Amino acid sequence: MDNSFVFVIFGSTGDLTRNKLIPAFYHLIQNPDFSATFKIIAIGRRDYCTDEYLSEIYGTIVNKISMFNDDIWKCLSGKIEYLKMDLTDQLDYKLLEESLAVCHENIGVQNTIYYFATAPEFFPLMSQNLVHYGLNKLETGYQRIVIEKPFGYDLSTATYYNRTLNDAFSEESIFRIDHFLGKEMIQNIFYLRFTNIVFEKVWNHNCIKSVQIIVDEEFGIENRGSYYDKSGALRDMVQNHLLQMLALVGMDSPDSFNDKNMVEQKLKVLEKIRLSDDIVLGQYSGYSDIKDITLGSNTETFVALKCFIDNDKWKTTPFFLRTGKKLDSKTTEIIIEFKDNEGYLPLDNIQNNVLVIKVQPEEGLYFRFNAKKPGVMNRIQTNALDYCQTCNIDYRSPEAYEKLLDEVIKGDQTLFSSWRELQISWHIIDQIADKKASLTVHQYNEGSTGPAASDLMMKRNNTMWMKDVFI
Structure with missing residues (x-):
């Protein structure tokens, strides 16, 4: 059979x-x-x-x-x-x-x-x-x-591991798991964008002011001290999960939903990522007391950064990435902030449109829009369309590994990372790692939103972290 x-x-x-x-x-x-x-x-x-x-x-x-x-x-x-x-x-x-x-x-x-x-x-x-x-x-x-993951520690080790695997298996037989790609709402980025003309026609720098990709975690490193102290948030989270999410948000429409076309479009995004000087690293208080952590360790448990995609579609739109451990909540969201509504109706209180793709713990979509406030006066009020996928009492979201194992069995690599994607993402992480000696690793309290320097970075860019602001 x-x-x-x-x-x-x-x-x-x-x-x-x-x-x-x-x-x-x-x-x-x-x-x-x-x-x-x-x-x-x-x-x-x-x-x-x-x-x-x-x-x-x-x-x-x-x-x-x-x-x-x-x-x-x-x-x-x-x-x-x-x-x-x-x-x-x-x-x-x-x-x-x-x-x-x-x-x-x-x-x-x-x-x-x-x-x-x-x-x-x-x-x-x-x-x-x-x-x-x-x-x-x-x-x-x-x-x-x-x-x-982690597939290596840097580009050099990842290249070595990949070469040894290719000596034994063909590229078509190697499935590199990034379990975020198996999550329902991460998969839904593709369908949301390319099956709804209302979004795809405005999905560019002309209409989108900024993109925020946030992966906050309440828990710490638990019993992974030996591994995590060598890795840190850059290698543990940004190199894979966050850059993959960025690629899905930024990519152009593939000719079809298969592994070769998806990889081709994601590569076009990853190859054009340009880092800015806005990089904030942090470490939660008490990290150095954990078992197997090196005394005086400078390993980051928090990263916030700004980058750009240097192509015609996204050239002026900043992408803000943030991830950290021991923060105030477990939340994964992609927040699309649209540009100001200038030049249309000269009314007060008009708010930017905002689309939030809620990945976890709640799965769903949130869209903020403006409408007339009921009454005789011409006043604007902010409203929201809020779709909660997990609120359906009969709904059970498939676990990421359930979906990904099924795809391995079928031999479909669409939801897996190619070697070329990993190669580029490791090159990006190596660039940040090279700057680390000149960066301060800021301390932050457990249960907070991270170091104050992260909020100051956003303030310098005339914006703010929008997690939970509108929901």
């Missing part, structure tokens, strides 16, 4: 597997459109048998999934096999080869998806070990690989 496959998870005892991957499969098997026959090989170093592994992750799965159903779990858990092996030991890959042979015989095809849920420094060795046993190119079927 062509829609059958074996899903191999390297790093199956980690948080990603229990919090994202297994719950995604739990939801997928309930979807009537998902009819694939599959097996999951969960690889880890811990000395578990399959029953012990399933028992160990069960509690997390139950807490993660609302309205948990034991019958569905029984169906899914029956497809999971735990395999104890050391992913750094080439000899252990013989165990994987043998396990795959049995699974392939049971499902009738050699379709295989390898998910690298590990630190990126293991990618080269894991790829080489798969090549050694010929597991990257089996006799029949497809062999695909899925990799997580």
